[in-house]
Amino acid sequence: xxxxxxxxxxxxxxxxxxxxxxxxxxxxxxxxxxxxxxxxxxxxxxxxxxxxxxxxxxxxxxxxxxxxxxxxxxxxxxxxxxxxxxxxxxxxxxxxxxxxxxxxxxxxxxxxxxxxxxxxxxxxxxxxxxxxxxxxxxxxxxxxxxxxxxxxxxxxxxxxxxxxxxxxxxxxxxxxxxxxxxxxxxxxxxxxxxxxxxxxxxxxxxxxxxxxxxxxxxxxxxxxxxxxxxxxxxxxxxxxxxxxxxxxxxxxxxxxxxxxxxxxxxxxxxxxxxxxxxxxxxxxxxxxxxxxxxxxxxxxxxxxxxxxxxxxxxxxxxxxxxxxxxxxxxxxxxxxxxxx
Numbered sequence: 001x002x003x004x005x006x007x008x009x010x011x012x013x014x015x016x017x018x019x020x021x022x023x024x025x026x027x028x029x030x031x032x033x034x035x036x037x038x039x040x041x042x043x044x045x046x047x048x049x050x051x052x053x054x055x056x057x058x059x060x061x062x063x064x065x066x067x068x069x070x071x072x073x074x075x076x077x078x079x080x081x082x083x084x085x086x087x088x089x090x091x092x093x094x095x096x097x098x099x100x101x102x103x104x105x106x107x108x109x110x111x112x113x114x115x116x117x118x119x120x121x122x123x124x125x126x127x128x129x130x131x132x133x134x135x136x137x138x139x140x141x142x143x144x145x146x147x148x149x150x151x152x153x154x155x156x157x158x159x160x161x162x163x164x165x166x167x168x169x170x171x172x173x174x175x176x177x178x179x180x181x182x183x184x185x186x187x188x189x190x191x192x193x194x195x196x197x198x199x200x201x202x203x204x205x206x207x208x209x210x211x212x213x214x215x216x217x218x219x220x221x222x223x224x225x226x227x228x229x230x231x232x233x234x235x236x237x238x239x240x241x242x243x244x245x246x247x248x249x250x251x252x253x254x255x256x257x258x259x260x261x262x263x264x265x266x267x268x269x270x271x272x273x274x275x276x277x278x279x280x281x282x283x284x285x286x287x288x289x290x291x292x293x294x295x296x297x298x299x300x301x302x303x304x305x306x307x308x309x310x311x312x313x314x315x316x317x318x319x320x321x322x323x324x325x326x327x328x329x330x331x332x333x334x335x336x337x338x339x340x
Contacts, residue, residue, distance in 0.1 A: 021136060021145050023054050025107055026096050033091055035084060036060075036170070043067030043074075044174055045091065045103075052125045055112040059096065061103040062173055066209055069202075070102075096138075105138040106148065106173055108166060130154045133162060135169055148173075185232070185240070189215050196227070201266045203291040203298075208234040212264055212271055220251050227251045227261065229273065231298060231330065233291070243298050247334045248273055248287060269293065270301060282308040289330050298330035303340065 028049055036044045044067050049057040063070030078086040096105060114131035118124060131153050136145040151165045152158070186195055193215035203210045211232040217224035227249040233241040249261045259276035262284070266272075269291040277285050286304035291297075300322070307316040322328075324340040 021109075021134070021147075023109075023145070025057065025059075025109075025136070025145060026100070026105075026138060026143070028053070028057070028059070028096060030092055030094065030096060030099070033061075033088055035087070043071035044170070052112070052115070054109075055115060056110040056125065056127060058108045060106040060108070060170060060173065061091075061099060062106065063103055067174055069209070100138055100140040104173070107134075107136045107138075107145070109134045109136060127153075129156060129158075137173075185230075186213070192218060193228070194218055196261075197264060199264060199266060201271070203231070203266075203269050203271065204233055204293055204296070205269055206234075210234050212266065214249065214261070214264065216251050225251055229264075231271075241296075243330050245331055245333060247336070249275065278307075281310075287333075287335075289333075300325065300328040300330065300333050300338075303338075 030047055031050060033045050033047050035042060036046055043063050045061040047059040047061070049059075074087050075083055091099065099105065110127055110131055110133050112125070114128055115125040116128050118126045133151045133153070134147060135149045135151075137148050138145055149165075149169060151162055153162050186198075189195070195213060196216045197212070197214035199212045201210050201212060202208065203212075211230075213230040213232065214227055215230065216227040226246045228244055228246040229248055231243040233243070235241055251260065259279075262274040262276055264271055264273050270288055272286050272288040275285045275287075277283050284306045286302075286306075288301040288304070289298050290301040292299055302322075303320040303325070305316075305318045309315055320340040325338055328338065
């Protein structure tokens, strides 16, 4: 069993990437692409250099817009055809330089000095112990390779750990920077609030993952009564634009048996906050917001109320739109002061 100290010596984490190789990987030929489904999403591909030109080299191609979104686009583009065959044919025609416009390209590389020449075996070169494996990522803007991580195989027991490390790093690379930003965002709120809803969406329809989050105070009382709705829009530069409102969902209502917050439903660039505001009779409220792609703003779209009675003939449904309440932004919306 490995100790924590030996694990630490195996995985050398870099606080920031650093340039560390001058090997011309980007001009290697695209030989044998294979889709990787073990990462959780279609859309991640690998290519192995069977010539062992500079050692043992495996390329990993990860779509910049996210594997799930990218593969979904391919399914639409090649509708009625063998999607995987069409993808393979299209990618194999391109160079790594060309592919770097659409993919983040990473490499697992074991230098040749750590390999043994084995011409009588299926593989002409075999990794030796001890050895070091490098994980590089291509910076297409600067045309350089940065070191993301390294792993040292010091004994036979480390062989299995190396495979785990590769899987872990591939999974990490496949999760976008935005997902990590969201994880960090949630952690920053955890001390005073708890996450009660986390929904992935694409409100601005740019094929990049957005999020709608709802945080409730850990201590709910008269002073901390409202949950906060956060909308995080993924920007092309991998940053996040944040919108928030702490006046919509009342988490503290001791004088009512109403259920309160129910759910948030999302369709295209609209999302609706669903609440139960009364039990006798049963009354639900639906507050819908729309992402305005032209102005890059979140605005109130409509307010809906349904009232259900034991006698269904008395049921009522009322809807108010911007013609009733005017232009109201998500962040300025206040159910107590809005007029309709």
